[in-house]
Amino acid sequence: MTPDRARAARELLAFYLETGVESLVGEAPVDRLADRGEDAAAAVPQPPALADRARSAAPASGFAARNGETLARPGAPPPQTPLRDPAAVIPSPAPMPPDSAVMAAREAARSARSLDELRAILERFEGCALKFMAKQLVFADGNPEARVMFVGEAPGREEDLAGLPFVGRSGQLLDRMLAAIGLDRTRAYIANIIPWRPPGNRDPSVQETQICLPFIQRQIELVDPDVLVCLGKPSTAALLGVNDGIKRTRGRWFSYHTGTREIRAMPTYHPAFLLRSPLEKRQAWRDLLAIKKALAE
Numbered sequence: 423m424t425p426d427r428a429r430a431a432r433e434l435l436a437f438y439l440e441t442g443v444e445s446l447v448g449e450a451p452v453d454r455l456a457d458r459g460e461d462a463a464a465a466v467p468q469p470p471a472l473a474d475r476a477r478s479a480a481p482a483s484g485f486a487a488r489n490g491e492t493l494a495r496p497g498a499p500p501p502q503t504p505l506r507d508p509a510a511v512i513p514s515p516a517p518m519p520p521d522s523a524v525m526a527a528r529e530a531a532r533s534a535r536s537l538d539e540l541r542a543i544l545e546r547f548e549g550c551a552l553k554f555m556a557k558q559l560v561f562a563d564g565n566p567e568a569r570v571m572f573v574g575e576a577p578g579r580e581e582d583l584a585g586l587p588f589v590g591r592s593g594q595l596l597d598r599m600l601a602a603i604g605l606d607r608t609r610a611y612i613a614n615i616i617p618w619r620p621p622g623n624r625d626p627s628v629q630e631t632q633i634c635l636p637f638i639q640r641q642i643e644l645v646d647p648d649v650l651v652c653l654g655k656p657s658t659a660a661l662l663g664v665n666d667g668i669k670r671t672r673g674r675w676f677s678y679h680t681g682t683r684e685i686r687a688m689p690t691y692h693p694a695f696l697l698r699s700p701l702e703k704r705q706a707w708r709d710l711l712a713i714k715k716a717l718a719e
């Protein structure tokens with residue numbers, strides 16, 4: 423590579439990072455800007471009939487219209503969706519159908535007799551496509567002997583890099599929240615519903631949540647805390663089956679069945695939400711005091 427091209431590549435990578443494009447979606451690069459000749463559409467492999475119709479019928483079947491758009495002529499056949507360039511198709515790492523993945527997750531999670539085994543099982547589990555896009559598993563942090571367990575939604579970029587939950591800005595606020603009631607990571611256990619970072623920090627899908635749920639449920643069962651704290655709505659919905667907004671559920675006690683016993687569970691605001699809405703910290707503070715009181719009983 424010439425020095426100019428190397429510099430251009432470095433600048434492009436820096437630009438991607440700045441704009442949040444940070445996940446690799448394919449092994450081989452695809453130059454989507456490459457000149458594909460005069461008729462780019464012709465470069466896209468199409469069945470002959472479709473290609474012929476596109477070439478001959480396209481100009482006649484639409485009005486070259488306002489703002490350069492092409493409007494369909496009444497009665498004209500609907501526009502054909504161009505076939506995707508196979509080279510541009512992102513290979514899906516989804517290794518098994520979702521139903522089978524959920525079943526496999528349940529079986530695998532059930533078989534874990536300790537947290538170490540559960541972590542090892544998750545390291546090997548291939549039923550959740552997020553695993554293939556994340557840098558590493560983000561299993562847990564804190565003390566597995568703790569009486570209180572906090573569960574968030576999914577790791578972000580910092581957590582993906584560190585392999586630990588809640589180490590970014592939300593994590594720093596979570597640490598301050600813990601400190602406010604005399605806790606720290608030696609006296610609390612912290613995990614997420616989803617143990618792999620969704621690319622670009624998108625919300626995990628319902629399917630991904632369903633696949634990961636048996637693992638966090640087993641993790642809670644193995645930690646066996648006295649108090650479970652659900653950070654934010656996704657964690658509350660997944661673990662407590664309550665779909666109301668977090669403003670309605672926060673600060674209320676629910677019962678969570680660990681698999682061996684009932685424990686107390688409280689939803690509260692996710693620290694990321696509190697960073698965006700600092701006025702709500704007052705409510706979060708109340709929740710923390712209630713958690714502190716429960717731990718003193």
Ligand code: URA
Pocket residue numbers: 574575576577578581586587588589590592593614694
């Ligand atoms: N948000 C979460 O829900 N979990 C983390 O680990 C970090 C941010």
